[in-house]
Amino acid sequence: MAKKPHSKIEQAKIVLEKNWQGSFTIPCEGLYPFQWNWDSGFIALGWAHINMDRAKQEIRSLLSGQWKNGFIPHILFHNESDSYFPGPEVHASYLSPHSPALKTSGITQPPVLGFVLEECFKISHNEELDFVREVFDAIYHNHHYFYTNRDPKNEGLVYICHNWEAGTDNTPVWDEIWKDLESPEYQLDRRDTKHVDASNRPSNREYQHYIHLIELFKSWKYDDGLIASNGPFLIQDPLFNAMLIKSNESLINLGNLLEKKEQVSQLRRWQQKAKESFNKKLYSKELGTYVYYDLRNERHLNYVSSSSFAPLFAGVPNQEIAEEMVRWYFEKGTFSGNKGQFLLCASFDPKSTSFDPKRYWRGPVWINLNWIIYRGLLRYGMKDVAEKIKHDTMYVLNKFGFYEYFDPRKEVLNTLDKGYGGNNFSWSAALYIDMLKNTNL
Structure with a gap:
């Protein structure tokens, strides 16, 4: 008798099982062989259901790489692998007096652990309070790190110092920074282009800039003060800050349950200042959405990307601004196209000359940003648009499987038989499970 094919949700579970390494989950085999920070957060949501x-x-595994000052790196090198560049020898995190014995990178990623912890607690039907108590202080320490080391103007907005910290590695927003950066021609030993189509990845010249920033940080022994004073890449990112604000909100909720009065009071102070500054500084009236701010050159980077809509998830805009933003860009605007020719949500403005529907964060649809925006739309009661973005997300996952990212052009999707980047990608599988199973919405 022929073996019955697995359902899509069973296939998603198989992806997580295959990528499980005994104590953590890799994003996908070969291309990303270690533990990544925000990947693990989203992956934990999928695991929580099953x-x-x-x-x-x-x-726990992610927190095992936390530095003494509260910093959580973007990669933890628990295991050995030669399939990824740059590895631990390039990052040389041991140069920092704060680094742990475990080899890690010296940069971070969007801080999702706070809201992930609350989501896991809800999925457990509020039965995992002991685990919340176990990890709460470590996650709070991470927030304390950001507000005391990454907010030089004490305005409640933290900066990122490397494009990899944004999570949106090669968004065209960074082109404004790269054109003024004199990066040497480093010898690159890239492995990513051996696993997937090079035309879908960042260029070699972009990688020169990425490595140059790391070399600068190493020369300063990853000292935050020196990075803030001298680093050429100092950006207040709407996605990064929205994730921090949302995680603040979750830690306040969980801290109240644990009667962590002092920490909750501090979180509330950070939260109030953060939201006020976010709306005052990162909202563009001209564009009707949120943009990036370049602290080094004191200028706005007026580009619209999927990150521009992440503040919905954190409850940053008021209802009027939220509705105007969604109406302008999703209901009748450029991200859906005048005739709805694009899936929601492209990672960069489809009307821009820099839009590239195949190259990583320069245009393709990413499942984690769609999940963030979907949750944000529900928060503001915009159920019709929320269901549209959920429909488009499930469409590409059901049609192509659990790839890393997808083409946003509807007419092109009819000609394709797969997505882009890595296959059997963990957060795509994990968030598919969450979108199907989560009954807390």
Whole structure:
């Protein structure tokens, strides 16, 4: 008898199982062989629905690489692998007096652990309070790190110092920074282009800039003060800050349950200042959405990307601004196209000359940003548009499987038989599970 094919949700579970490494989950085999920070956060949400013990271990494993000052790096090199560049020898995190014995990178990623912890607690039907108590202080320490080391103007907005910290590695927004950066021609030993189509990845010249920033940080021994004073890449990113604000909100909720009065009071102070500054500084009246601010050159980077809509998830805009933003860009605007020719949500403005529907964060649809925006739309009661973005997300996952990212052009999707980037990608599978199973919405 022929073996019955697995359902899509069973296929998603298989992806997570295959990428499980005993104590953490890799994003995908070969291309990303280590533990990544925000990947693990989203992956934990998928595990929470099917194996809560693994969700907890995923978070514990990530926190095992936390630095003494509260910093959580973007890569933890628990294991050995030669399939990824740059590896631990390039990052040389040991140069920092704060680094742990575990080899890690010296840069971070969007801080999702706070809201991930609350989501896992809800998925457990509020039964995992002991685990919340176990990890709360470490996650709070991470927030304390950001507001005391990454906010030089004490305005409640933290900066990122490397494009990889944004998570949106090669968004065209960074082109404004790269054109003024004199990066040497480093010898690159790239491995990513051996695993996937090079035309879908950042260019070699972009990688020169990425490595140059790391070399600068190493020369300063990853000292935040020196980076803030001298780093050429100092950006207040709407996605990064929205994730921090949303995680603040979750830690306040969880801290109240744990009666962490002092930490909750501090979180509330950070939160109030952060939201006020976010709306005052990062909202563009001209564009009707949120943009990036270049601290080094004191200028706005007036580009619209999927990150521009992440503040919905954190409750940053008021209802009027939220509705105007969604109406302008999603209901009748450029991200859906005048005739709805684009899936929601492209990672960069489709009307821009820099839009590239195939190259990483320069245009393709990413499942984690769609999940963030979907949750944000529900928060503001915009159920019709929320269901549209959920429909488009599930469409590409059901049609092509659990790839890293997808083409946003509807007419092109009819000609394709797969997505872009890595296949059997963990957060695509994990968030598929969450979108199907989550009953807390």
